[in-house]
Amino acid sequence: xLAKAQVLxxxxxxxxxxxxxxKEGETITITNQVNWYPTIIAGTAHCLSWSFSSDACLFLQxxxxxxxxxxxxxxxxxFSNNWAAQPEGTETGRTxxxxxxxxxxxxxxxxxxxxxxxxxxxxxxxxxECTQDQGEVGPVWEYPETQLDCVVxxxxxxxxxxxxxxxxxxxxxPNTTNKPVNxxxxxxxxxxxxxxxxxxxxxxxxxxxxxxVTGRFEEEFIKMRMERLQAWMSRMCRHPVISSSEVxxxxxxxxxxKDWKMGKRKAEKDETVGxxxxxxxxxxxxxxxxxxxVEQKCEQFSRFTKAMDDGVKDLLTVGQEHWKRCTGPLPKxxxxxxxxxxxxxxxxxxxxxxxxxxxxxxxxAAGKTYEEIAQMVAEQPRKDLHSLMETNNEYxxxxxxxxxxxxxxxxxxxxxxxxxxxxxxxxxxxxxKVTMAKRLSTMSYSLQAEMNHFHNHRIxxxxxxxxxxxxxxxxxxxxxxxxxxxxxSQFTTM
Amino acid sequence: xLAKAQVLxxxxxxxxxxxxxxKEGETITITNQVNWYPTIIAGTAHCLSWSFSSDACLFLQxxxxxxxxxxxxxxxxxFSNNWAAQPEGTETGRTxxxxxxxxxxxxxxxxxxxxxxxxxxxxxxxxxECTQDQGEVGPVWEYPETQLDCVVxxxxxxxxxxxxxxxxxxxxxPNTTNKPVNxxxxxxxxxxxxxxxxxxxxxxxxxxxxxxVTGRFEEEFIKMRMERLQAWMSRMCRHPVISSSEVxxxxxxxxxxKDWKMGKRKAEKDETVGxxxxxxxxxxxxxxxxxxxVEQKCEQFSRFTKAMDDGVKDLLTVGQEHWKRCTGPLPKxxxxxxxxxxxxxxxxxxxxxxxxxxxxxxxxAAGKTYEEIAQMVAEQPRKDLHSLMETNNEYxxxxxxxxxxxxxxxxxxxxxxxxxxxxxxxxxxxxxKVTMAKRLSTMSYSLQAEMNHFHNHRIxxxxxxxxxxxxxxxxxxxxxxxxxxxxxSQFTTM
Numbered sequence: 003x004l005a006k007a008q009v010l011x012x013x014x015x016x017x018x019x020x021x022x023x024x025k026e027g028e029t030i031t032i033t034n035q036v037n038w039y040p041t042i043i044a045g046t047a048h049c050l051s052w053s054f055s056s057d058a059c060l061f062l063q064x065x066x067x068x069x070x071x072x073x074x075x076x077x078x079x080x081f082s083n084n085w086a087a088q089p090e091g092t093e094t095g096r097t098x099x100x101x102x103x104x105x106x107x108x109x110x111x112x113x114x115x116x117x118x119x120x121x122x123x124x125x126x127x128x129x130x131e132c133t134q135d136q137g138e139v140g141p142v143w144e145y146p147e148t149q150l151d152c153v154v155x156x157x158x159x160x161x162x163x164x165x166x167x168x169x170x171x172x173x174x175x176p177n178t179t180n181k182p183v184n185x186x187x188x189x190x191x192x193x194x195x196x197x198x199x200x201x202x203x204x205x206x207x208x209x210x211x212x213x214x215v216t217g218r219f220e221e222e223f224i225k226m227r228m229e230r231l232q233a234w235m236s237r238m239c240r241h242p243v244i245s246s247s248e249v250x251x252x253x254x255x256x257x258x259x260k261d262w263k264m265g266k267r268k269a270e271k272d273e274t275v276g277x278x279x280x281x282x283x284x285x286x287x288x289x290x291x292x293x294x295x296v297e298q299k300c301e302q303f304s305r306f307t308k309a310m311d312d313g314v315k316d317l318l319t320v321g322q323e324h325w326k327r328c329t330g331p332l333p334k335x336x337x338x339x340x341x342x343x344x345x346x347x348x349x350x351x352x353x354x355x356x357x358x359x360x361x362x363x364x365x366x367a368a369g370k371t372y373e374e375i376a377q378m379v380a381e382q383p384r385k386d387l388h389s390l391m392e393t394n395n396e397y398x399x400x401x402x403x404x405x406x407x408x409x410x411x412x413x414x415x416x417x418x419x420x421x422x423x424x425x426x427x428x429x430x431x432x433x434x435k436v437t438m439a440k441r442l443s444t445m446s447y448s449l450q451a452e453m454n455h456f457h458n459h460r461i462x463x464x465x466x467x468x469x470x471x472x473x474x475x476x477x478x479x480x481x482x483x484x485x486x487x488x489x490x491s492q493f494t495t496m
Numbered sequence: 497x498l499a500k501a502q503v504l505x506x507x508x509x510x511x512x513x514x515x516x517x518x519k520e521g522e523t524i525t526i527t528n529q530v531n532w533y534p535t536i537i538a539g540t541a542h543c544l545s546w547s548f549s550s551d552a553c554l555f556l557q558x559x560x561x562x563x564x565x566x567x568x569x570x571x572x573x574x575f576s577n578n579w580a581a582q583p584e585g586t587e588t589g590r591t592x593x594x595x596x597x598x599x600x601x602x603x604x605x606x607x608x609x610x611x612x613x614x615x616x617x618x619x620x621x622x623x624x625e626c627t628q629d630q631g632e633v634g635p636v637w638e639y640p641e642t643q644l645d646c647v648v649x650x651x652x653x654x655x656x657x658x659x660x661x662x663x664x665x666x667x668x669x670p671n672t673t674n675k676p677v678n679x680x681x682x683x684x685x686x687x688x689x690x691x692x693x694x695x696x697x698x699x700x701x702x703x704x705x706x707x708x709v710t711g712r713f714e715e716e717f718i719k720m721r722m723e724r725l726q727a728w729m730s731r732m733c734r735h736p737v738i739s740s741s742e743v744x745x746x747x748x749x750x751x752x753x754k755d756w757k758m759g760k761r762k763a764e765k766d767e768t769v770g771x772x773x774x775x776x777x778x779x780x781x782x783x784x785x786x787x788x789x790v791e792q793k794c795e796q797f798s799r800f801t802k803a804m805d806d807g808v809k810d811l812l813t814v815g816q817e818h819w820k821r822c823t824g825p826l827p828k829x830x831x832x833x834x835x836x837x838x839x840x841x842x843x844x845x846x847x848x849x850x851x852x853x854x855x856x857x858x859x860x861a862a863g864k865t866y867e868e869i870a871q872m873v874a875e876q877p878r879k880d881l882h883s884l885m886e887t888n889n890e891y892x893x894x895x896x897x898x899x900x901x902x903x904x905x906x907x908x909x910x911x912x913x914x915x916x917x918x919x920x921x922x923x924x925x926x927x928x929k930v931t932m933a934k935r936l937s938t939m940s941y942s943l944q945a946e947m948n949h950f951h952n953h954r955i956x957x958x959x960x961x962x963x964x965x966x967x968x969x970x971x972x973x974x975x976x977x978x979x980x981x982x983x984x985s986q987f988t989t990m
Contacts, residue, residue, distance in 0.1 A: 305846070306846060306848070310840075313836070314840070316836050317837070320829070320836045324833060327826070327829060332821070338814045339815075342811040342815075345807050345810060349803045349804050349806075350804075350954075350955075352799070352803060353951055355952075357633075360959075364959070364962065365962065368962060453849075457847055457852070458849075460844075461849075464840075464844075464855060465858070466987075468859065469989060472980050476977050476981050476984060479973045479974075480973075483970050483977060486966050486969050487966075489966055490962075493960075493962045493963045494959055495960045
């Protein structure tokens with residue numbers, strides 16, 4: 003069965019590259035799968051090795067019976083819209099490879115397209131190094147030896163069009179080059195869109211901190227946005243698939259404006275988007291997972307992410323209320339207690355009675371102590387609750403991506419379940435049915451690796467944020483106790 | 497000018513006592529002041545000595561131009577009503593002493609009446625022992641060497657009329673006899689009424705804890721009432737004038753039922769009530785205070801007690817709100833935080849991911865810690881705020897008595913101010929005018945002594961209660977810090 007596809011972008015073949023020029027709107031028939039890259043990553047002795055494949059069709063619109071397209075769902079939303087919504091154009095006589103043609107061995111360079119093939123990390127079936135005392139967790143992404151990280155700092159106001167347009171530029175310095183690059187919020191947003199397009203079906207890409215129209219230049223807002231961009235970047239850096247992707251590397255290490263602009267253009271033309279990300283993964287040396295196991299894993303992840311989403315939202319609600327109380331009525335109350343003590347002190351001072359200076363001084367000091375406590379209470383949420391809320395907000399964002407990811411997965415499961423019927427009605431060939439099951443197994447390995455990545459980082463993040471929170475809480479209560487101990491010492495009854 | 501007075505009670509003269517029998521309703525003319533007791537208390541070298549005088553008129557109704565009556569005001573309320581409202585009876589030919597007859601030296605025993613003369617304490621002009629670092633405070637009551645105190649304890653349900661009537665009886669044990677006597681609430685109430693009648697014009701007698709109709713036999717109520725009766729009794733014990741009074745001693749040390757009943761009857765017939773209390777005080781060896789000084793002192797006391805009343809009420813309001821928050825929304829919030837952590841822990845537990853037992857155990861422990869904190873928060877007001885509130889409630893009650901006391905004083909000042917006019921219109925004699933000024937001076941000395949008593953105890957009480965409050969607050973915050981430190985230690989990031 004030959005897949006037909008509509009050309010979405012113009013492509014001009016370079017001489018000697020065995021490429022074919024195509025024009026936007028043309029329809030082509032794909033006759034053969036194209037694999038540009040053989041296996042490029044081999045893990046340790048225990049590693050599974052994967053080949054990275056990219057099909058010419060990745061920048062072609064499917065208009066035939068594309069077996070990847072069946073895994074696409076409405077739930078997968080924005081990043082796969084251009085997968086189905088383009089109008090059909092004219093056919094070309096060109097031949098290509100079927101997306102599902104798993105046996106095709108030809109490696110034509112013709113449709114390599116604008117993007118380099120994705121360097122997806124290998125899945126390992128071994129212990130995760132950064133947690134202790136655990137058993138087998140199943141497939142995991144292969145993590146680089148040195149973890150990428152970056153610092154987002156030094157926000158500066160910039161302008162262009164002779165000052166008509168102002169913006170804030172942040173300095174982003176990766177630990178690899180240690181060379182800062184500048185980025186505006188809209189560049190982060192651009193990166194987000196690229197990552198979402200490219201990895202969104204397999205990897206939850208959390209939203210950036212909100213766009214904001216007013217108050218963009220206020221110091222407090224800039225500080226908060228920077229902090230959130232830092233958290234977002236750190237999370238992306240920590241993900242081995244994302245951090246090693248070309249577009250992410252471009253963002254962190256572009257050499258100059260020209261380099262950035264060329265890289266941008268190239269990334270925007272990358273057609274390995276939506277569910278196609280799974281087509282770039284081909285497990286080797288691991289048995290295919292059976293449907294039941296895939297379904298069970300998927301159900302488990304779905305239940306867990308839903309439950310955690312509820313738990314995180316609950317904590318956020320409670321935290322928000324506590325924040326409100328800590329910054330609103332509670333310090334007001336401590337302040338009023340403080341004022342009441344001080345007021346009583348000044349009344350006592352007016353008694354005309356000799357020898358109550360000790361009491362009035364002590365009462366004033368106690369009153370001031372409660373005013374200090376009021377201030378401490380009001381400031382405390384920024385010191386402890388803040389990081390707890392930020393982390394949970396991040397996780398809320400992450401967890402919000404899972405329904406889509408899991409939705410893609412579930413749709414694929416349903417399609418594989420229907421495969422027998424499709425074979426019976428000649429919609430697909432028996433060989434295609436086998437390939438579909440293989441693809442689903444691949445998707446499941448990928449989802450498991452992603453879940454393991456999620457769990458691993460979740461454990462670290464929650465341990466860390468709880469430590470931070472409790473550390474600050476301890477300091478808070480200790481400081482109050484110390485202040486009150488001092489206030490206490492000033493009263494005297496003989 | 498001879499004062500006429502109506503006999504309020506029958507009195508049968510005892511033979512050999514130089515007494516005169518009178519019948520209720522008779523009107524007698526008082527020609528001479530009677531002094532039963534000479535100076536009985538002499539202080540240290542610096543002491544002023546006072547004579548305790550009691551006039552026959554004290555149990556006679558004034559129907560003439562009684563100079564004490566002019567100091568009586570509506571503001572002085574209940575305890576002086578019988579001072580003016582009795583109908584006039586028939587005159588007797590008997591002679592007595594004018595209430596204002598300051599020069600009378602006769603000591604007739606005739607109208608000693610049912611009560612023994614009041615043992616009002618001397619006013620001293622020396623340092624008060626229980627405060628330090630002070631200068632002259634002016635007149636003070638003379639304090640006994642051993643301070644009277646008592647313990648109110650062991651509430652027991654009693655009944656009479658074959659079980660038809662139930663009541664709670666408290667055991668009251670004074671530190672003087674160490675012999676317990678039993679009293680019901682209504683006995684305390686009876687004592688309160690006697691003290692109010694007798695001393696209310698000069699000494700603020702705080703109300704008893706509220707009467708209550710329902711729930712009188714509930715354990716919590718009995719405990720609270722006992723605590724408040726204890727506080728009230730302790731305050732009365734601490735007052736040298738009250739604690740040495742016959743009625744108060746009767747209450748604490750009656751020998752048997754018969755003794756109690758006889759003492760009761762006698763006390764109820766005591767006529768040294770209302771403003772007459774001042775007539776039992778006669779300063780000796782101290783200069784009369786001039787009107788300006790009296791007025792200034794009175795104004796100062798008035799301002800101070802009003803200001804303190806406001807301050808105390810403010811603190812009570814703030815305290816009540818804080819109590820509500822500490823027992824209502826705040827612990828609920830800590831509980832919800834605790835639940836949210838525990839909930840997250842059980843979600844994490846369901847991840848199926850190996851090796852997160854450390855995190856889930858730590859999260860559960862942290863959650864339980866916040867539930868413990870919730871309980872601590874809810875129970876804390878009983879441990880600290882309670883005593884602060886009780887003390888301030890006591891002072892609110894005490895301060896509520898001052899407007900009446902000060903009202904009596906202010907009315908007396910006004911009368912003395914009018915004295916010139918009264919002399920000009922022959923309403924009083926010039927000698928009576930001098931006596932009125934003398935009496936006012938006496939009242940002022942008395943008020944000053946009472947204010948000094950008040951200040952002295954106020955300083956002690958507030959020092960003590962603030963120490964208690966802060967001590968418990970320190971413990972509270974220290975315990976929370978300790979609990980959180982332990983919770984913190986269970987998280988781990990390597």
